[in-house]
Amino acid sequence: MLNPLKLVQPTSVQEASQALAEFGDKAKLYAGGAELLLLLRNGLIDAEILIDVKKIERLRRLDSNNGALRVGACLTHHELATNAAIRERAPSFAYAESQVANIRVRNQGSLGGNLAFNDPHSDPGTVLLVHNASVTIGNAKGERRLALDDFFVDMYATALEAGELLLEVEIPSLPAGMTSAYQRLHRYQRPTLGVAVAARIAQGVVADARLAVGCIGPKAQRLTELEAKINGVTLTDMQSIFAEQKKYLRDILRPVDDLLGSAEYKLYMTGVMLVEALAQAAERRPED
Ligand SMILES: Cc1cc2nc3c(=O)[nH]c(=O)nc-3n(C[C@H](O)[C@H](O)[C@H](O)COP(=O)(O)OP(=O)(O)OC[C@H]3O[C@@H](n4cnc5c(N)ncnc54)[C@H](O)[C@@H]3O)c2cc1C
Numbered sequence: 001m002l003n004p005l006k007l008v009q010p011t012s013v014q015e016a017s018q019a020l021a022e023f024g025d026k027a028k029l030y031a032g033g034a035e036l037l038l039l040l041r042n043g044l045i046d047a048e049i050l051i052d053v054k055k056i057e058r059l060r061r062l063d064s065n066n067g068a069l070r071v072g073a074c075l076t077h078h079e080l081a082t083n084a085a086i087r088e089r090a091p092s093f094a095y096a097e098s099q100v101a102n103i104r105v106r107n108q109g110s111l112g113g114n115l116a117f118n119d120p121h122s123d124p125g126t127v128l129l130v131h132n133a134s135v136t137i138g139n140a141k142g143e144r145r146l147a148l149d150d151f152f153v154d155m156y157a158t159a160l161e162a163g164e165l166l167l168e169v170e171i172p173s174l175p176a177g178m179t180s181a182y183q184r185l186h187r188y189q190r191p192t193l194g195v196a197v198a199a200r201i202a203q204g205v206v207a208d209a210r211l212a213v214g215c216i217g218p219k220a221q222r223l224t225e226l227e228a229k230i231n232g233v234t235l236t237d238m239q240s241i242f243a244e245q246k247k248y249l250r251d252i253l254r255p256v257d258d259l260l261g262s263a264e265y266k267l268y269m270t271g272v273m274l275v276e277a278l279a280q281a282a283e284r285r286p287e288d
Pocket residue numbers: 028029030031032033034035036037038053073074099100101102105108109110111112113114116117121122123124160164165166167189190191
């Protein structure tokens with residue numbers, strides 16, 4: 001059973017941030033509640049006041065600026081998966097959003113709630129990393145922008161400081177000539193493994209690759225060292241390159257044994273699925 005909760009509905013970032021400052025630990029930011037209500041119901045966190053951020057108009061906007069999409073934190077997974085501009089300009093991100101959980105969670109849960117909670121078993125963050133996405137976070141005093149890579153600190157930990165809200169996510173288009181793909185492995189609703197790739201691929205040769213892996217360790221992660229190593233490599237030779245990189249992948253991804261699979265299995269499948277995703281990207285039309 002949930003204890004009775006007081007609901008506060010600010011209409012500006014200023015008001016939300018002031019409410020956080022006023023109520024302190026007794027209050028939690030609340031968007032779709034897909035995670036938050038589960039945590040409260042199971043007694044994993046405690047709150048007396050929910051600060052509902054969905055009435056803040058800025059957090060519901062979707063527009064574009066200099067070739068980048070700007071997505072308000074409160075847009076839901078379903079809204080993003082089905083949005084025409086996102087499907088056209090960031091199709092792998094739209095696809096990842098369409099794979100989140102089930103239609104109930106996609107209708108309820110927001111991108112901002114997903115990224116701010118930073119559950120390792122998540123989809124959107126992994127593909128946003130290959131877009132070099134950034135986030136704007138802020139409070140009543142001001143705003144700051146961070147690369148998503150820096151926003152994800154560790155499992156369930158982000159760069160958000162007390163009193164700050166995640167406001168929007170900026171998703172740059174991929175550079176001209178690049179294609180992308182997102183693939184996920186799942187036994188249950190939450191993914192066991194998610195891999196995202198973007199690259200220029202001509203006659204089976206990969207250039208300017210971007211690789212990201214999520215779910216198997218504490219947080220979604222770009223594989224920058226490996227990206228440099230596969231520059232100029234053919235898709236045919238890719239599997240053996242990834243197989244040789246087991247130590248690098250283990251060190252950077254820090255895979256864990258859990259109910260979704262052993263660390264060894266997840267590491268093996270990471271190599272397999274990165275190659276598959278690159279092969280899928282090779283079949284696609286560039287996103288510029
Ligand atoms: C059954 C189930 C299956 C799921 N499967 C998947 C899956 O397959 N893939 C996947 O990626 N995710 C999955 N999820 C997670 C789901 O996507 C997220 O729970 C959802 O996106 C969270 O968004 P929300 O708006 O409901 O956040 P809430 O539950 O409202 O909040 C989550 C956390 O974020 C904080 N928060 C919310 N908004 C902000 C903000 N603007 N600024 C700062 N902090 C904020 C809250 O205080 C809270 O700590 C699953 C969840 C469930 C319950």
